[in-house]
Amino acid sequence: MVSFRPSKRISPEVIELYEAxxxxxxxxxxPAQQRLLEEGALQLLEVVEGVHFVGFVFCWALTDFTFIEHFAIDPVKRGQGTGTRVITLLFERYGRLVLETELPHTTDARRRIRFYEALGFGAFPALYLQPPYRAGWEPLQLVLMQKGMSLEEHTFTKVSNEIYREVYGL
Incomplete structure (x- = not known):
């Protein structure tokens, strides 16, 4: 059974999977990620099966949706329904979900997009740029996807503006 273990500290297991x-x-x-956790703006949910770490979710509780900033499952557990169970639990707990994914230019990116679509996510049709995490770096063109919301332009504008303001500090 998959469950969440909230944490205010980024464990070595999370760091290893995050970087991989x-x-x-x-x-x-x-260091910036840890500071946001300590301030309470960012949430870290370690994904566990029993007592065993199998993944993590970094997410933000925003006005009327939860933004999943990073989500990863241990490669050993992929393809076994763990990711599906995690997203299902997140949706049951938080309702409306929003996340970023890559453009469908690679096999892995297309596989991730299909995974989210199979779970009821839809891609906003508007251009979305993820602000850079480091000064001097370029923004990344990504796909903004949602579950439980409308795909209308005004929804995209509201959602993306809140993400830019709250998550990226713009």
């Missing part, structure tokens, strides 16, 4: 699952351009530097 996301390229540097898509990761907030760890």
């Amino acid at each position: 699952a996301f390229p540097e351009a898509e990761r907030r530097p760890l």
